[in-house]
Structure formats: structure tokens, C-alpha cells
Amino acid sequence: MKTEGGADAAKRRAGERAAEEVEGGFVVGLGTGSTTAHAIEAIGRAVDDGLDVRGIPTSFQSRQLALEAGIPLTTLDAVEGIDLSIDGADQVVDDADAAAFGTLIKGGGAAHAREKFVDAAADRFVVVADPSKLAARLERPVPVEVLPDAHTVVADRVGDLGGEPTLRSAEGKDGPVVTDNGNLVLDCEFGPIDDPETLAARLSRVPGIVEHGIFVDLADTTYVGTDDGVEERQY
CATH class of the missing domain: 3.40.50.1360 (Rossmann fold)
Incomplete structure (x- = not known):
């Protein structure tokens, strides 16, 4: 069969x-x-x-x-x-x-x-x-949920960590994606991630980040x- x-x-x-x-x-x-x-x-x-x-x-x-x-x-x-x-x-x-x-x-x-x-x-x-x-190894952009008022500050901090953040845009409507929690999402390109545990810990320490997508x-x-x-x- x-x-x-x-x-x-x-x-x-x-x-x-x-x-x-x-x-x-x-x-x-x-x-x-x-x-x-x-x-x-x-x-x-x-x-x-x-x-x-x-x-x-x-x-x-x-x-x-x-x-x-x-x-x-x-x-x-x-x-x-x-x-x-x-x-x-x-x-x-x-x-x-x-x-x-x-x-x-x-x-x-x-x-x-x-x-x-x-x-x-x-x-x-x-x-x-x-x-x-x-x-x-992980190499996809890391989704980062952020408080709306903090997204520019968080984006700058992600840049300091070596990432390139992009505010996720919605499909079917104008504007950004809004999560079920009422927040925004930055997709952060870090390239190949050799040490995801360290990157996860650094992202978790950034004020304004609600949660990141590294598990x-x-x-x-x-x-x-x-x-x-x-x-x-x-x-």
C-alpha cells in the first residue's frame, strides 16, 4: 500500500x-x-x-x-x-x-x-x-514579542546584540502584527546562532521584551x- x-x-x-x-x-x-x-x-x-x-x-x-x-x-x-x-x-x-x-x-x-x-x-x-x-543549528530570525511603547528601544538593543530587527507587518490589513497579548513582534535576524542559550539569556534581560522565541x-x-x-x- x-x-x-x-x-x-x-x-x-x-x-x-x-x-x-x-x-x-x-x-x-x-x-x-x-x-x-x-x-x-x-x-x-x-x-x-x-x-x-x-x-x-x-x-x-x-x-x-x-x-x-x-x-x-x-x-x-x-x-x-x-x-x-x-x-x-x-x-x-x-x-x-x-x-x-x-x-x-x-x-x-x-x-x-x-x-x-x-x-x-x-x-x-x-x-x-x-x-x-x-x-x-538555529538560523531563522528570532521572533521577539515587545511592548508597543518599547519597540524602538528594544530594536536598538537587539542591534547592540548583533541582530537586525524588523517589525512584523500584518497581512490583510495595514500596520503591524498585534499578538493575542496586545503586543508587537520584532523578527530579529542574527544569522547562524552558535550559542542559543547565551543569546536567549541576553534577550531575556532586555527591558520591554515580553518573550523571545528561543526555547x-x-x-x-x-x-x-x-x-x-x-x-x-x-x-
Whole structure:
């Protein structure tokens, strides 16, 4: 039997594999993005079959998908903890010999601030990805959520750190992207990032930055959907 191919099929396989980790009674963090959407849909089908779970969405988008899938929702302050969080990534360090193995860049959907605190609160954080997201080292622009009044000051500070910040523009309307938190996003080009942990720490110290998109030491597993199935990375 021929295996379904293509990027969307790979994403679906990764998302559905992660959804298999959800057990009855779990509180599940629901990430944002096209690959995580497949996991949310799979969890919704399991709920239809009687699985008892509650979800904590990380964005308006994931909230709407979860509601459409029939997943009961809750909030972080209403539960004792999160058993499992499932989320995508824009880039994942896939060099097992690198100190940064499993480090992520997230924030293509401008939801990385909420994603980070939900993923960090989970007992287990599973990343879902297709092969295009794997890299020997991080090199995509780093999304940085900033307070609106601070974006010019933050941009100057990012420049001092060696980055080239660009205010993210919205599509379909004039003006910048506004996050679910009411903030702006700077996409900061640093080139290849040899030491993401140090850069993450420096960005975190900049006043006016709400959160950046470098995720260090948070992921436990990545499921990579391929044309043939799903590959697993453990960190």
C-alpha cells in the first residue's frame, strides 16, 4: 500500500503520533500552527470516542480549533498542572552531538509567549514537526514579542546584540502584527546562532521584551513526520 506523501501528510503523521500520548484525565497544552492543528483534530476525535481530557490553548487560533474539535477547555490557573503539551516549531536543532540539541525557534504564529509558559509548565513537552524544520543549528530570525511603547528601544538593543530587527507587518490589513497579548513582534535576524542559550539569556534581560522565541531545555521529544512514517528524537 502506497504511503501518503507530501508536507501536509508528514505534518499530519507527526501530529497524530503526538496525540497518541494523551491519556484519560490529562490536561493538555494545545500549541499553535499547522502541524499542531493535526494533533488537536486527533484529540478531538478521541474525545468524541469518550476520552476525558481538558485542553489549554496557547492562542486564539488553537482555542478555535479546539472548540471546533469538541475539546473541553480550561486555564492554567484552574488546574493543578499540565500533563502534556503538544506544540510545533519553526526550527529544531537536530544535531545529536550539539550542546543545543533539541533547542527550538518558535513564534512564526506570534504565539510564542503563551506557548512558552504553557510548554514550560507541562510535565512533558512534545514537539511536532516535518523534516523542513530540522537544522544543524538555529538560523531563522528570532521572533521577539515587545511592548508597543518599547519597540524602538528594544530594536536598538537587539542591534547592540548583533541582530537586525524588523517589525512584523500584518497581512490583510495595514500596520503591524498585534499578538493575542496586545503586543508587537520584532523578527530579529542574527544569522547562524552558535550559542542559543547565551543569546536567549541576553534577550531575556532586555527591558520591554515580553518573550523571545528561543526555547532552551524545554522539549522532551520531537516527532518528525516523514513520507514513510514518524521519526522520534529524545532529549
